[in-house]
Amino acid sequence: MKHMTLREIAQACKGAYFGSEEAMGKEVSGVVIDSRKVEKDSLFVAIRGARVDGHTFIPKTIEDGALCALSEEDLGDVSYPYIRVESCTQALKDLAEHYRKSLDIKVVGISGSVGKTSTKEMIASVLEQKFNVLKTEGNFNNEIGVPLTIFRIREEHEVAVLEMGISGFGEMTRLAKMARPDICVFTNIGCAHLEQLGSRDGILKAKTEMIAYMNPDGSILLNGDDDKLASYLPENGIKPVRFGLHTENDFHAEQIENQGLRGTDARFVTPESAFSAHISIPGNHMVYNALAGIAVGYALGMTDEQIKAGIEALVPLAGRNxxxxxxxxxxxxxxxxxxxxxxxxxxxxxxxxxxxxxxxxxxxxxxxxxxxxxxxxxxxxxxxxxxxxxxxxxxxxxxxxxxxxxxxxxxxxxxxxxxxxxxxxxxxxxxxxxxxxxxxxxxxxxxxxxxxxxxx
The missing domain is CATH 3.90.190.20 (Mur ligase, C-terminal domain)
Incomplete structure (x- = not known):
């Protein structure tokens, strides 16, 4: 990860540093919560889980090469540096927020009830035709996964594509506070997490909390065919760009030809041009994903040729069509x-x-x-x-x-x-x-x- 010293880390997470003055100036190589993934000079954050308490692994992580540990406990007189914090989970988020602010990188935040991961994969495939891209891996889309993804950003990365998943009110605010997206993408407003959010209007409110911490000069991209998103206007005054199958959307598709399980051919219409592309993964939802990828590509100055290459380069993930x-x-x-x-x-x-x-x-x-x-x-x-x-x-x-x-x-x-x-x-x-x-x-x-x- 980009340079971050133990002194800087202690200040960012409001922790008390214990260790030598010399060690305070040393930089960590990365941040981990899994003791099995410790590498030389990494920072180990001791998270208390339902079944496992990370504090029990602190000595072993130091033996395996960790430079320092974040701990909620007083570790006593130990031979290695550690930073004591009130909550390791909150410290992880505070540190990710601090690290994100230090980065000169574009961030694409993706939310919605359905299709976040497949949309993320499509957008990343498109952007990889021009940029060095980091994307969310697996299901690292929550209040633990998002900061860990942010810590994976290196100096060579130009764009980060972050999937952001929630189940209750306030979660998206905390995620967006860390991610600070330049581009916000909303796939749809469905029925997932009704237990916590009550209604589709509640889901819309919770998902769009992302906008509160976005770049004020950024872009908001919405599925214009979704009844809740079609009429949504953000409070920050940014005019949304809409994508969908209907022609009134800024980006839309026409001449859609299903090729069975082998995918879909379609012609994509942008505000400035039109081009055809083949999507190898079947399903109409993949046409929406392609449109989201096109809209993000345009927001970041890509050409039709680059975007088409990205759409056609996408391959499916295990467990997802x-x-x-x-x-x-x-x-x-x-x-x-x-x-x-x-x-x-x-x-x-x-x-x-x-x-x-x-x-x-x-x-x-x-x-x-x-x-x-x-x-x-x-x-x-x-x-x-x-x-x-x-x-x-x-x-x-x-x-x-x-x-x-x-x-x-x-x-x-x-x-x-x-x-x-x-x-x-x-x-x-x-x-x-x-x-x-x-x-x-x-x-x-x-x-x-x-x-x-x-x-x-």
Whole structure:
């Protein structure tokens, strides 16, 4: 990471430094919270977790090369420097905010109910055609993951693409205070986290907290086809730029041609030009992602040729509409997470297959009081979509099966209480040549189903 001394770190996180005067001038090489990832001269932040207390690993991290530790405890008379703080979690965020302010880099912040990760991947793929880009890895999009991503920024990076996920009010404010985005991208306002946020209006309010800490000369990019975002006007007076399929958007798509599971061809219209490109990942949502990438590219001065190359360079991630050919099945691995909107979108992708189609769907979490009705509604959508076989796994997914049965009595529908029960029946239910969608909330651990299908 860029130069940051122990003296500077102690001041940034309002901590008390214990150690030699000489060590105060030394610079850390990086910041870690996982003792297994300690490298020479790194700063170890001792986070207290539900099952593990990072303080127990402090001596070992020093042995492994850490320069210093952040601790909430008085470590006594030790031979290494440490900084005592009231809260290591808050200190991590304070330090990330301080580090971000020292960086001369453009930051793209991405939020929304559905599609944050796939949008992040598309935007990063576009920007990589011109810039040295750092992007959020994995699910590092919360109040621990965002600061750790910020600490990964090096002097050679020109743009950081940060995914920012929340589940309650105030979280986005804390994330934006660290990230200080130059460009804010909002994908959509759906139904995720209704338990905490109450309504879609609540979700809109919570997501758009990002704007309070953005660059006052920056850009706000919105999905103009989303009913909540279409009419949204930020309080800071920045005029939003909108993208979507409808022609009234600043960036829109036309001549959209679905190529089945092999992706989509489309012509993209910008305020200044138009060009065609192929998106290798299937689904209409990927057209929206491409439009977001185009809008960000334009905001950062890229050419159509560079943007087109970035769109066409994108490849899928494991667990996110990743197409896997096993020799026996074609598997659409979309099991990383799920909510009603993304479930329906993935079912629509499955429908494009030219084989027998099987949807293996599981429970969706954090949907609030209407969770059963939302699962029922996904079952109705699956029954109307033309999918040949619906397999529902989990307690809530029993409502999904019920919705499908009431909609299409002739559809082949199965419900299993858990994955193990499904595994017992899998060989009987599935057929060679099937195209199989696997999707559920992350907590259902449906990656195990993908692995089993690959072995078969």
């Amino acid at each position: 990743n197409l896997i050919e096993t020799g026996k099945f074609t598997v659409i691995d979309d099991c990383y997470n799920a909510n009603p909107v993304s479930m329906k979108s993935s079912i629509d992708v499955l429908e494009k297959a030219d084989t027998r189609t099987v949807a293996v769907l599981g429970d969706m979490f954090e949907l609030g009081d209407n969770e059963k009705a939302m699962h029922f509604d996904v079952g109705v959508h699956a029954a109307k979509s033309g999918v040949d076989v619906l397999i529902c796994i989990g307690a809530l997914s029993e409502e999904m099966a019920k919705g499908a049965r009431e909609t299409n009595a002739e559809m082949e529908i199965h419900h299993y209480a858990d994955k193990d029960t499904f595994f017992e029946e899998m060989d009987r239910v599935l057929e060679d040549g099937d195209t199989i969608l696997v999707k559920a909330s992350h907590g259902m651990a449906f990656a195990q189903i993908v692995e089993r299908l690959q072995k078969n």
